[in-house]
Amino acid sequence: MSNHQNTPAEAEIDLREELQKYLRYWPWFLACIIAAVAACFVVLKFMTPVYPTTATILIKEEDKNPTSGLEAFTELGMLGGMNTNSIENEIGILRSYRLMENVVKELDLNVRYFSEGFFQDKELYGTSPVTAQVLSLDREKFMDLEDTGASSFRIELKNDNSLEVFRLSDERKYKADFNEPVNLGFATVSFRRNEHSADLEGALFLSLNLPEKVADAYQEELQVQLVEKNASLIELQLQDPVREKARDILDQLVREYNREAIEDKNLLALNTADFINERLGIINEELATVETGKVEFKENNKLTDLQAESQVFLTSATENKKRQQELATQIELADAMLEFMQNGSSSGLLPANLGIDENMANEEINSYNELILERNRILKGSTEKNPVIITLNEQIAELKQNIHHSLTRLRANLKIAQDNLNRETALIGSKIAAVPVKEMEYRNIERQQQIKESLYLFLLQKREDNSLSLAATAPKAKIVDHARSSDAPVSPKPKIMYLAALILGMLVPFLIIYLKNLLNNKVRSRHDLETDLKNFPILGELPKITKNNPELIQRNDRSMLAEAFRILLHNLQYLVKSSSKTNGTCIMVTSSIKGEGKTFTSFNLAITLAHSGKSVILLGADLRNPQLQRFIPESTGYRGISDYLVDPELGLEELIKPSGQHESFDILASGSIPPNPTELLNRPAMKTLIEKLEDLYDYVIIDSAPTMPVVDSFLITEHVDLNLYVVRANYTDRKLLDFVAHAKEEGKLENIGLILNGLDTSEFGYGNKYGYTYGEETVPLWKRLTRKAAFWSL
Structure with missing residues (x-):
């Protein structure tokens, strides 16, 4: 028995017959398509178009040149030479609720205005003829009335230049005057005229909300992502029916981010300035005491030109004295730093780059300050129980102990060097035994004066460098592209919706006819x-x-x-x-x-x-x-x-x-x-x-x-x-x-x-x-x- 196979002609006839099952119902297809397209047209009229808005920023790299005078501030969290984790941290900060809440409060986004339209209400952002300023808000009352729609109002302007405010939930009326507070039950509001907009025609609708909830909503809508994997370009995107508002939100978000970044970067400079000013006050008092003692010594001993008398003896000791001054300065700095670490806060920043000639100690101090700043930044959006905070605290404690050991070891080494130098000086002193004891006392006084003066001048120079760094702080994020909105809405998309309506209009009768034919077990033809x-x-x-x-x-x-x-x-x-x-x-x-x-x-x-x-x-x-x-x-x-x-x-x-x-x-x-x-x-x-x-x-x-x-x-x-x-x-x-x-x-x-x-x-x-x-x-x-x-x- 041979199997029968359809020829191409038979297959064509079968296809024609299958099509004929549906083509005979073409009026139904036409009617469904027209109905679907008409329904799509009506739906589009009632749907609010949502437009995408984007902005691009560059997280600037930090200058690592130690000769710039800003080396004390290069480890304050800037993203120069950033790795992936650092970029992700910055993205997390940009997406943080705290920044968005600041944006909402700055732009008053919790107060919205609408005008009534034929198909849908239109939000009046920046163009409302009447604006409301929330003077006070009872959070508990607002939460109780929120579900009843009591936060929405209708505003009407009367002939006597007063306002009537109607609560939409129960049509309760409030009488209000411009620039005068009015109690709306859960909030006290003051209404003002907007001189830059047209007069109020018809009713104006007002919606009040908690800034926290508005911030939550926009935080969910905000998208922050890298433009490229190995770059520090970050793109911010927000979708909103009001393009002007979305642009303002993104621009304000960047400003809030830069403001906080500048505050963080200035924190170390401010702490360093406080430390330098404190040390200058102490050194100034010590220097005044030494100079007073020098004058009294000269007056009591009737001395005039000690330099000429001791020039021969001091020639060989010049280099030793210079070295003694350097060692004394280093010991003084080490003592000051150890005293600061002992008396200062366990979580405070340490003065950086004061001139200690110990590279390892300086590196450890810089790393310690970097960890302190990183912990403080994360604590703004987290708690002490955060595993990252716990890890940072452990690293800070360990690093602080290492710094203390390094400074102690440095001071011990300096003392040994100083003792050796003193013995060498004593040897030279035997050669100048003829010099009166008074001359030696005078030289000691002069030596102390020089040490205090050099330390005083050094701290004055550091204070000027620190002030220059504080004044020259630049924004952390450079705006590559300001926020801009697309003219084409991201939703709804009319072409896609009309195409979907066309397909649906064809699919519905097709499925009905197909199911009818599938379930129909009767003889049909x-x-x-x-x-x-x-x-x-x-x-x-x-x-x-x-x-x-x-x-x-x-x-x-x-x-x-x-x-x-x-x-x-x-x-x-x-x-x-x-x-x-x-x-x-x-x-x-x-x-x-x-x-x-x-x-x-x-x-x-x-x-x-x-x-x-x-x-x-x-x-x-x-x-x-x-x-x-x-x-x-x-x-x-x-x-x-x-x-x-x-x-x-x-x-x-x-x-x-x-x-x-x-x-x-x-x-x-x-x-x-x-x-x-x-x-x-x-x-x-x-x-x-x-x-x-x-x-x-x-x-x-x-x-x-x-x-x-x-x-x-x-x-x-x-x-x-x-x-x-x-x-x-x-x-x-x-x-x-x-x-x-x-x-x-x-x-x-x-x-x-x-x-x-x-x-x-x-x-x-x-x-x-x-x-x-x-x-x-x-x-x-x-x-x-x-x-x-x-x-x-x-």
Whole structure:
């Protein structure tokens, strides 16, 4: 057995048929698309467009040149030579709630103004004719009234230049004057005129909120990200319906960030300045004491030019004295630093770069200050329990201990060097033994004076450097691109929404039709019969009859129904011609279940045969549920087949009645409803009756009972020449077709021809598919759409 494969032509036909299932409903597609697009248009009118606003900043790198005079401040958290963690810290600071709250308070973003619009209210940012300043706010009352909408108000300007404020939740009215405080229950507000905006026309709406909640909302909307992975360029983005407000928020955020960064960088300089000023005061007092002692010594000993007298002796000691001064200065600085560390705060900054000649100590002091500043910055947005703070505290404590050890070790080394130098000086002093003791005392006094003067001048220079650094502090973030907004909204996007509406408008009817077809297990078209009953001839297709069309064919009828029965009669002839009978032809019309159109088909087939010049008689063989009275109401009183089968001696001329439709068309009614119809139909008299009628008429049409509920039709089929099996579109279950196939296989029904009844106009024949309707006038498009709409129900 070879597998059948579809050729390209067959595949094309299948695709065309599938498309035809949906194309016939094109008005529904068009209506849904129009409705979806219209709904999208209305939705867009009610949606507030949201615009993206971006700003770009550069975190500037720090000058590391130690000769710049600012080396004491290079480790204050600036991002020069930053690694990834440092950049992430700066991004975290920019996204912090604290900065956003400062922005909200600075711009008064917790107070919003709206004007009423046709589709939606418009926010008046910076253009409101009336502005409100919140003088005080009761947080607890606000939280209690927030859920009731009590924070929204309507403002109206009266002729007396006063204001009436209505609370929207309960229309409570407040009388207010410009520049005068008014109590709104949970807040005290002062209203002012905005001289830079137009006058108030109509109502103005005011909304108050807590700055904390507004900051939370904008913090969630703010996006901060690196422009490139290995760069220090940071992009800030904010989406908001009011572009001017979004630009102000981003610009103010950068200003707040720079302000705090400058404060952090100045913190070390301020602490250093305090330390230098304190040491200058102490040195100044000590220097004054030494100079006073020098004057008194000279006066008491009447000394004038000691330099000339001791020049020879001091030549060899010049270098030693210079070295002694340097060592004394270093020891003094080391003592001062140790005293500062002992008496100062455990979390305070240490003076940096005071001139201590110990690189390791200076590096440790700089690292210590850097950790102090980093901890203080993180503490602004965290607590002492933060693991990062705990780690930093441990590092600070360890580093402070290392600094103390380094300074102690440095002081010990300096003392050793000083002792060695003193012994060397003592050796030289033996050579100047002749110099009076007073001269030596004078030199000691002078030496102390020089030490104090050099230290004093050194601290004055450092103070000037520190002041210069404090005055020259630059912003940390350089603005590369000021905040700018896009003209195209990020949402809603009209093109995308219209495209989605178009797709939805097509998808909804498509899905409905698809699900309808998927769930519909009824016979819908000729294709279903050809698929399920491949070896059964289909003799005709009958259109669905609407309320405005007659069910029976009339004389000279050129309707679609009449043409369908003419085609049926034409196809019928091929099966009838194959018979060798010389008398009339007997045709039985049956179906699977009730309601498929047996009587309708039988009656119109008989009328069509009569119109073609044939003599026809229609038998009502459904003895259980007679149906001929549907078209001939008076037939309910006729005697008929059941009476004849009970008493075959009855004359047929008494039982046969004219149909009233055509002179060549008679009927033989069912007669009285018997208690045993199956036994009557199984009698030989039934065969005799059919044979007699075949001798009298060209065609004998039998309207029989349905085959599935009862066996009556199977008792008649052996006496007929042709079985017409009626299947009703959108009524007959496709599973019932298996019963027809099994009946033929078992020999219960032979010589069967199928008739598909009740087809919708969209499924019927070639006239609809190819635009040819025999005998009908051309109808305008709008009328055809109106007619077809009755069939296109989903």
